[in-house]
Amino acid sequence: MVFGKKRKTPVRGLEGVVAAETSLSFVDGQNGKLYYCGYDIDELAEKVCYEEVVHLLWFGELPDQEQLDDFRSELIAEMRLPNQVDELIRRSPPNANPMVVLRTALSALGMYDPDGGKNSEAANLRKAKRVLAQVATIVTSLYRIRTGRPIVSADKSMSFAANFLYMLNGRTPKKIERSVLDTVLMLHADHGLAASTFAARATVSTLAGVHSAICAALASLKGPLHGGANTKVMEMLEQIGGAERVKAYIDGMLASGERIMGFGHRMYKTEDPRSHHLRKYSEKLCRHAGLEHLFEISQQIEERVRKLKGIYPNVDFYSATVQAALGIPKEYFTCIFSLARTAGWIAHIMEQFRDNRLIRPTSNYIGGFDKKFVPLKKRQ
Ligand code: ACO
Numbered sequence: 001m002v003f004g005k006k007r008k009t010p011v012r013g014l015e016g017v018v019a020a021e022t023s024l025s026f027v028d029g030q031n032g033k034l035y036y037c038g039y040d041i042d043e044l045a046e047k048v049c050y051e052e053v054v055h056l057l058w059f060g061e062l063p064d065q066e067q068l069d070d071f072r073s074e075l076i077a078e079m080r081l082p083n084q085v086d087e088l089i090r091r092s093p094p095n096a097n098p099m100v101v102l103r104t105a106l107s108a109l110g111m112y113d114p115d116g117g118k119n120s121e122a123a124n125l126r127k128a129k130r131v132l133a134q135v136a137t138i139v140t141s142l143y144r145i146r147t148g149r150p151i152v153s154a155d156k157s158m159s160f161a162a163n164f165l166y167m168l169n170g171r172t173p174k175k176i177e178r179s180v181l182d183t184v185l186m187l188h189a190d191h192g193l194a195a196s197t198f199a200a201r202a203t204v205s206t207l208a209g210v211h212s213a214i215c216a217a218l219a220s221l222k223g224p225l226h227g228g229a230n231t232k233v234m235e236m237l238e239q240i241g242g243a244e245r246v247k248a249y250i251d252g253m254l255a256s257g258e259r260i261m262g263f264g265h266r267m268y269k270t271e272d273p274r275s276h277h278l279r280k281y282s283e284k285l286c287r288h289a290g291l292e293h294l295f296e297i298s299q300q301i302e303e304r305v306r307k308l309k310g311i312y313p314n315v316d317f318y319s320a321t322v323q324a325a326l327g328i329p330k331e332y333f334t335c336i337f338s339l340a341r342t343a344g345w346i347a348h349i350m351e352q353f354r355d356n357r358l359i360r361p362t363s364n365y366i367g368g369f370d371k372k373f374v375p376l377k378k379r380q
Helices: 050-059 065-077 083-090 098-112 121-146 160-169 175-187 195-204 210-221 229-240 243-255 273-289 292-309 315-325 330-354
Strands: 025-028 033-036
Touching: 033 050, 033 273, 050 065, 050 121, 050 160, 050 175, 050 330, 065 121, 065 160, 083 098, 083 121, 098 121, 098 210, 098 330, 121 160, 121 210, 121 330, 160 175, 175 273, 175 315, 175 330, 195 210, 195 330, 210 330, 229 243, 229 292, 229 315, 229 330, 243 292, 273 292, 273 315, 292 315, 315 330
Parallel strands: none
Antiparallel strands: 025 033
């Protein structure tokens, strides 16, 4: 028996394995740079709204004003949920993780989508617009329901980010809130072949549809080693409580081999360019929101972790305090990440469909051979 005995050394965590070609985003981990379709994110930050970045990722170019207006109107028009999905959200257990509700509601949306079962480019684009818009509505509806307030419908005179805040808080957002959310969404929109993006591409490589792939991506993003880290960061800041306790906390965690949430990255060997922007916002917004102590604790943590481990904050670290300062409860942080990254997932799904081959890696079999079968009655 030779089958299964020839082994290749597996690449743990698939580090460095090239599993796709993409023209969507490039992570330059050595130089701490991130590019979307050729644009350095440092160039885009504070200059573009989220819809412009979605347009860039889906169509390969930034829109002109007319294209932007049309695209925005199309997205806002899709920001409503079928009654059945609204009902499902209302009936979800009050303490269910919002990411679980989001994933479940998104899965249910697949049953009601008029293009369900169709995978043509045109059908996928229609589904893409609905899914992106509906992710926003699932998250805001859940928050409104759980806080005992009526659901707010989208306002077609507002941008995507402004609508999200409007539907969340029931008031027109301030300019600063809108522009920060635009930048937060832009910074999270795509990031090469992250675990969740790989999950989405692997799922559609079987010709399963957009909703299935987004569910797979949401399931992957939820984990604390990926997008779930932002909620864990806030839990850590709350647990530490004051800047004077940072040293003891971090030293204790590292001495016992624990990971500091919001630090380290597979790709970056230097500062994550996204955290550079988020740190700046965190400082400004925390000051406005009376949360200076959270920014101060964050800074002390960054200093200590860099000194002891030589690792940098990733996107999840300062996004925690930015979101907290925007008034978003920590349980919803990963949902905001999901909303942003849905743009990237969809772009990857469409790219995968255009040149698809089943993604099917292999494994080394390390079990036994030639075992003697024992009938059930004789097994002990
Ligand atoms: N805290 C402490 N040590 C860390 C951390 C951390 N956050 N991250 C990495 N390390 C250390 C590891 O202990 C390991 O040290 P060793 O070589 O002495 O054993 C070394 O750095 C390499 O770690 P790996 O786990 O091999 O790195 P990998 O690339 O597999 O992991 C990951 C990357 C999962 C992001 C890791 O850095 C981590 O667990 N970070 C905390 C969770 C987090 O913030 N996740 C969000 C990532 S960004 C995103 O997905 C949006």
